Amino acid sequence: MKTNPPPTDDPKSDEAAGWFDKPENVRKILVGLFGACGFFVLLDVIFWITGFDKHPHFRWEQWPGFYAVYGFVACVLLVLIAKHVLRPLVMRGEDYYDAEKPTASKNDDRPSTDA
C-alpha cells in the first residue's frame, strides 16, 4: 500500500502512473474497505436485534461480529506467529541447500522463451 512514485529514470513513468499509484485513489480504496467492514458489523447487530435466523450450527455464529472478530484475530495471529515464531525457527539463507557446492548454479530464472 505504499505510494512511492515510479522511478524517474523510467521513460514511461508519466503515462504509466497508474490509478493505484495516486494517493487519493488508495485513500478511496481504504475508505471503501473500512466502510464495508463497518457495514457488515452493523448488519450483524441488526440481525441480532431483530432476531433474524442465520441458520447457525453453533450458537456463537449468531453473536454480532463473530465472523468479523474471528477473521481479524485469526489473520493478526497468523502473521505474528509466522513472523516471530516460525521465521526465527526455519529461516535460512537463500542458497542454504546449495551451500555445500559453491559451483552449483542457482535457478537462473530465465524467461521460458529462452529456455
Added chain:
Amino acid sequence: MPDALPPFAIYLLGALVVPFLRGRVRQGFALLVPVIGFVNFFLIPEGVHWKVPLLDFELILGRADAWSLIFLNIFTILSFVGILYVVRDNDRLDLSAGLLYAGSAMGVIMAGDLLTLFFFWEMLTLGAVLCLLARRTTASGKAAYRYLLVHVAGGVILLAGLAIHLGSGGSVAFDKIELAGPGPILIFLGFGINCAWPLVGAWLTDTYPEASIGGVVFMATFTTKTAVYVLARTFPGEEPLMWIGMAMATIPIFYAVIENDLRRVLAYSLINQVGFMIVGVGLGTPLSLNGTAAHAYCHILYKALLFMSIGSVIYRTGKSKATELGGLYRCMPWTCVFCCIGAASISAFPLFSGFVSKSMIMSSAAAQGQTLIWLALLFASAGVFHHAGIKIPFFAFFSHDSGIRCKEAPVNQLIAMGIVAFLCVFVGTFPDLWLYRMLPNVEASYAPYTVGHVTDQLALLLFSALAFTLLMRSGLYPAEIRSTNLDADWFYRKGGRAIYRAFDWSLNGINTATARVVNGRVVPAITRFFAHGPSYLATTAMTPVWKIQGHDAEEIARRKELVYLRCERGAFPIGITACLAVFLLALLFVVSYLSHADHVHGNR
C-alpha cells in the same frame, strides 16, 4: 462396449506422437488431442467398460460413475487449457509431458481395480518429472531427481501395501478398504504421500516452484487431486483423515506468510486447500464427500488460474519472487484481472467458485459437531484469503513499483486464463446449473446462497483484508526476505546427503579394505602358490631321490633349477607327462574300486 475410447489411450497415444512432429503440425496436433478427449468424454456412458483379463485378474480400465466422471470432466477441461497455455513455445517436452500426465491421471480416475490403479499411479510420477525437466534449469533438474526419489519410495510403499492386502485375501476391487492391518495401512500411507500429507508431503512445496510454467499447471491439477479421489473411494469416513486434513489446512499457511517465492506461496495454499478436501473425506458424510468432489473441481480451476497468472509473470519478467516484483498491473492488466479472479475464488468470495464448495465441507463438520475441526477450517479460510487471496496479487501486481515494464501475456495464455476465469465465476454464480449436477451423492442437497452464509463470509474476508491493511501500514507485516524456509524436505535434502556420506564412508570403506586385503595379499599369495607350488613340490619330492642317487650339492641345485624352469614353462618331457597321466588313472581306479567295494559291503 461403448463407442468411446478409454480416455487415457487418447492422451497417451498423443504424448507418444507429439515428439515426432514439428512446427505448426505439432502445435495443432497437441491441441487436437484434448479436443478429441473432450468429445470422447461425452460418449462415455455410465457403467463398467473396457475389461481386460490378465493372468488370474480382470483389469477394469473404465469405471464410469458419478465419482469418476466429475474428476474426468475437470481433468479433460484442464488438459485442454494447460496445453493451450504452453502451446506457443512449442516445446515438445512440455506438450508431451502434459498429455502423458493427463492420460495417466485419467487412467487412475477410471480404474476399477487396484492393479490398474497402481500402473497409472506410477505413470503420474513420470509425467511430473518431465514437467520439472521441461524448465531446463539446474535447479529444476535437481528438483526432478528429488521428486522421483520421493515418489518412487511412495510407490514402493503402495506396492508393498497392495501385495500384503492381496496376499492376505483382500479384494482387488478399487473400493472401500477397511483401515486395519499392515496392508491397508501401507496403502493409506502410499496414497498419503501423493496427497502431500504433513511431513511426507514436503516434496510438493520443494519441487513445484521449480517446474516449467505450464508444467506446474498440470502438476497442481493431477497428482494431489487423484490422491484425494482414491482416498475418497477407498477410505471415506476414516477419522485419522479428519485430523490429517486439519493439519494440512492450517500449518502450511504460516509458511505461506513468510515465503518469498510466489509459486511456493501457491504451493503452500494448494496443500491448505487439499486439507479441506481431506477433512471432507474423513468426515465421510454424503454432504462432506460431495464437498470434497466439488472443492476438488473448483480448486483445480482457481489453482490452475493462479499458477498460470504467476507463470505469465515469469514468462514476461523471468521473476517469481515477491522481493523482485510489484506494480505489474500497468503492463499486464488482463493477467492481473485473471489473478484477482483466481484469488477471489480461492478465498471463497460469494459469486466465485470456492464459495459454493468449501462451505459444504464446513457445514458438514459443524453438523457432525466437530467444533475443533470447524474452528480450524474457519481459521484456514481467513488465512488463505490473507496469504493467497491478497498476498499473491498484491506483491505481483501492486505493492511497490518494481520498475519492470514488460508486455502483456501472449494471447494463447490469456485465452487459457480467460476460459478458467470464466468457469470460476460461472461455477460460483450458478452452481446448480453445472457443478451440483455432477456431485456423487444426490441425496445431500446444499444451498450456498443464504443471507447468513453470504454476510458471514463477507465479514470474515473483509476483516481479514482489514487485518492485512493495518499490519501492512503499521509495518508489522513481515518484510519479504530472500530466504529458504526449512520444512520436512530438510530430512531428505540434508538427510539424503548424510545418508550419502554414511554410505560413502561405510561401503567405500569396506571396498577399500577389501581391495587392500584381497588385491594386496590374497591374490599375490595365490599367484605365487600356483606359479611356484608345482616346482617346489617336485623338487622337494626329488631331492631325497637325487641324494640317494649320490649327486653332489651342485648337481642337485642344477637339477632344481631345471625342474623349476620346466614347471614355469610347462615343458616336461612327454614321458613324465604320460607317467603322471597313468598315475592319475591308477589313482582314479583305486578310488572307484574302493568306493564300489565299500558300497557292496554296505549293502550286506
